[in-house]
């Protein structure tokens with residue numbers, strides 16, 4: 001067996017290596033503290049493998065992203081979001097019969113318990129749909145209690161995927177004061193979501209197949225991304241034995257931040273700000289380079305991708321095509337292209353390998369499809385849900401799972417006696 005050697009305080013320690021199916025090497029430090037007394041320090045976990053996983057492979061240097069071995073380029077071209085969801089959760093592409101059953105079950109579990117409408121009513125209209133989404137998902141554990149029976153767990157997984165689109169659309173309808181539109185069983189997963197979002201009782205709403213298809217592809221591109229912030233959150237919460245709904249709700253909250261899923265909304269806000277400032281994009285590139293400004297180019301950079309984000313490449317190609325076919329002329333797209341060009345030619349961005357990420361173009365596409373800006377991150381959550389579930393299930397079924405419990409290096413005061421309040425200065 002291959003080993004790494006660590007020399008610490010004059011003593012040599014051998015550490016086993018774990019090698020993945022794509023040749024990635026990890027130094028197994030599980031026994032490090034017990035044998036050496038030392039721990040590793042890795043704030044932000046940039047060099048820490050928290051698990052072994054058979055779900056998603058990323059090679060950030062070469063811009064590769066595969067789900068269960070299938071490249072996302074091929075999946076977006078040839079498969080559907082439900083097929084990909086099944087692939088991630090079950091490990092293999094479904095047969096026709098398996099996919100039909102999966103689709104059928106998702107269709108017939110999409111209603112929300114009527115009492116849950118009261119939750120939506122309790123939110124102020126200004127509530128961000130991501131807060132509503134995480135709250136309502138957490139509340140599902142009150143309606144569908146969990147035990148360890150695999151059939152119950154599986155049913156709750158179906159419920160979650162079936163209901164997330166209803167929850168998302170209800171959150172939007174609540175925010176604009178329109179009546180909720182109930183799910184329709186004759187529509188596709190994405191078609192039904194669009195219908196619940198945009199239909200009003202007084203008119204007939206026809207789902208545009210181009211929008212339906214584009215949304216399906218966007219959801220596939222977001223479906224998993226191995227141990228990112230929200231997925232690690234799902235695993236961390238789940239590792240305590242908390243319910244699936246609690247873990248996914250925590251994942252939604254983690255995703256909402258502007259450095260993670262919230263970036264797609266932040267990109268549009270940034271582009272809008274630049275447009276209102278006379279489209280002076282160079283000024284913003286300079287601001288992004290100036291650390292004092294506190295401003296970053298949203299939609300640029302990635303912890304793992306240091307060459308290009310393969311998801312951004314697929315979306316960029318789709319954006320040009322879809323915008324043309326939908327007849328959308330969006331001034332923000334021109335600003336986005338200028339920003340991208342300037343940033344990619346600038347030494348600051350080249351040296352730091354800062355390329356447009358998935359969120360840079362997805363916002364433009366969502367806008368073209370009529371999705372309101374505050375729903376962008378909700379779209380990301382709907383897409384990421386199968387990935388979160390697959391990761392949760394992998395962890396849940398692994399007999400070696402231990403509760404996630406990192407260590408720290410304490411740098412605070414040493415032991416000192418309590419000071420009575422009268423004696424404090």
Ligand code: CMC
Pocket residue numbers: 044225228258259260261263288289295296297298299300301302303304352354357358359
């Ligand atoms: N604009 C300007 N400078 C940047 C940017 C940016 N968007 N991103 C990173 N940098 C600089 C950063 O200041 C640092 O410079 P220096 O080495 O001189 O100190 C260097 O590049 C490395 O940055 P970092 O913060 O150490 O990188 P990280 O791996 O910790 O952060 C990131 C990754 C995605 C959080 C970060 O690039 C960022 O804040 N980007 C903007 C937000 C964004 O688009 N997030 C969506 C990520 S993709 C969707 C998802 O998976 O959630």
